[in-house]
Amino acid sequence: MDILNQLKTQAEQVEVLRLQNEQTSVKFEANKLKTSTVAETRGTAVRVIRQGKLGFAASSDDTALDKLAANVLESACYGDEVPLRFPGPGPVAPVRIFDRAVADLPISRLVKIGEEILDLILPVEPEARCNISLTRSVQSVRIRNQTGLDISYQRSPFSIGFEIDRIVGDDVLILYNMFGTTVWDDDYLAFARSLVEKLKLARKIVPIKGGNMPVLFSPVGTLALAIPLNEGLNGKNVYKGTSPLIGKLGEKLFDQKIGITDDGTIDGKFASAPCDDEGVPHRHNVLVEDGQLKSFLYDLKTAALFGVETTGNASRGLFNPPEPSPTNFMLQPGETPLKEIIARIDQGILVEDLLGIGQGNVISGAFSNPLSLAFKIERGEIVGRVKDVSIAGNVYELLRNVAAVSQEAQWVYSTFFAPYLLLPEMNVVAKG
């Protein structure tokens, strides 16, 4: 008997999530292709509300569905009472997230793309050692619940992960990033080209004296600022009371130039899908507008606890219950061309990447990181790379006053979109 129908007779509410994934990946290590992998996973996760109490269980063993049903009912015996209602059937707007061109990529083509990337990097940087992993998948998701909601969709994620290091004498430079999409992108090499530019720019090392100066964050660098915000905007952290943003909805907390949105409905993007992992349609959520706090990110449970509507941000793996999580998280681009921003800086730095992003007391907004790649800007020009430099501060203080936000913006690590952001003054610590 179907597990949904079986459990419907024993619980007031039932949700069944079925996940299937089929994936091919090739991995270049130190410029060489040594391993390729096929992976097929499948599994079922079930939630029930029985006598008002929430239960959860999951299994990747399709031969043990009776045990799965027993486990979820046992879990519900001890579950908390949550005023949660699984959503009913309704219209779901289509989002373009499946592309035959990705789904049908043969393993030999993945190998070829990897080689094309190496052909871009190695002639310019023979010393570079590249670890590149290329992955194509076909994911099938089906979410059903007792109301008759029954949503199925397929996604075709394609990603290229990079780790490039260049070691010359005592100078170590390591760059990471990830490009991801769900529809085929003809310009899949754009990413590699911008990495090459960074590597070239990083050849010349210049001295720097520490002190207070303007600091320009690149789209990758802004992650140091965005990760604490990401945590602070999460409805779960607001409910727990750990978010510094608690009770501040509607307040102007940041500079006028700061806007943040989350949107899982953008065609082709890596975190896009028609609905979230509870079957609630994804939507465009404005979190911060003109520096004013507009909304948090919720799933059904956190929304129910606050007595508001879910924002469609439930996210889960097979073996964990859903939690609020961003989809495509976007820091809004601004008005100023990047060139103009740089031209305005008399003496400052450009932060390309930081070491240890996301460690420490993230939720408080505090960060303190050595810079793994940073450039010195002098009289309006990038003059060279600086080393042994670190910055520290608190996001909630720093973002009150932003000097400029660039027109140009990029996707970094597949699901984060950000412009360049100039802070008028920060303390830059330089060794020696």
Add this chain to the structure above:
Amino acid sequence: MQEAIKRSKADYSEIRIEEKESTRIAYQGKDLENAGTVLDKGGIVRVLVRSKGWGVATFNNLDDLATRVDQAYQCAQVASSPEPIEMAEVEPVEKAITVKMKLDFRNVSLAEKKALAERQNDILRGYSDKIIDTFSLYVDSFSRVTFANSQGTFIEAERPSVALAAVAIARDGDNVQQAHKTDAAPAGFEYVLEKEELAKQAARRAVELLGAKRVMGGQYPVVLDPMLAGVFIHEAFGHLSESDFVYENPKAKEMMVLGRQFGKDILNVYDDGSIEGLRGTTLYDDEGTPGRRNDLIKDGILVGRLHSRETAAKMGERPTGNARAVNYRFAPIVRMTNTAIQNGDSSFADMIRDIELGIYACDAYGGETQLENFSFSSGYAYMIRHGQIAEMVKDVILAGNLFMTLANIDLIGNDFRWISGAGGCGKANQANLPIDCGAPHIRIQNVVIGGES
């Protein structure tokens, strides 16, 4: 399994099948977040075509292993290693490893496990009205892993694990501080009984941190507690000892050349997967190599490193029993087991006595390393003033160069202990591999502490 392996066309083939049942109970604040059991069953085939490379297939459907072996073989065909890949010899072994838990958690009711997590949570919540949020976790898991390869090895192993975690978050106005304590072992339910101290310590620390000042950045002599010293040696040094990192990397090879002086002669570091009852212990690793003690630094000199069969062959050394996979979704890679700084002879009092201005840094909160550069957060810390432990400070982040830092270790304590934390190690997407690390207190001169100066 053996049938499917026999039909393989590859030079080497292995199959690993894992069946795991795991119960997790989590309290978040006043709410029970989850109490339930998940089942995970699946397998992996890995084959080597010597002139080409590795092919891997992972799956949940165990019906047709022969087809999976063939899929893996097809994968290996597209690889193009410039030189043939060899594997160092390991004696084939047939063995069944069963474990006896004093109190088998599979026979303990969900109600009893829930009560235990709830008691920890009540302690956290009841400690102070400044505690605004808590997290109390109980997790057990029992895995049965079967491994067979084309060289005649067949191992069945049972792997139990039980873990507790307690996190307290305290708030005073805009000041939010967090503290956590964990405890874990490959043991039965008996291990987690009477551990109330865990929750008490986490709660006390979070509240204390509210009163701590931000540390002033600068260079200090720093004493690390065993927890932070253990995490430091694992993260900053241990990962460099993993040969898959070294063997393809000319710079790393140069850095990690055996015989190089790494520290003063008081410094001894080892990794040992054969110690009974520790979280990182593997009697056989996921290639069927027996675990053992491997000295890494002896009397300050680099003397060894950690291997899989492939890296050992490549570097002409012996396999060390460090090829591990976090589960059936992954092929084994070189990983640590239980990594430690060996006990020394200094007392804690000796270490701080002559420090005019320094820092006593405790507990690890996270960290990242890039080659020889590292950055670590300590969970909490104290200033050392005039040879005495003084006020608590927060946001203590140690950053620096591994080699300079190891060379600056000038005292090693006589109070060695294993951490036995519930956390695990992450590498190449394989997160939360059970490991342990250990150390006594250690003292390091001239450590750069980040922060505003």
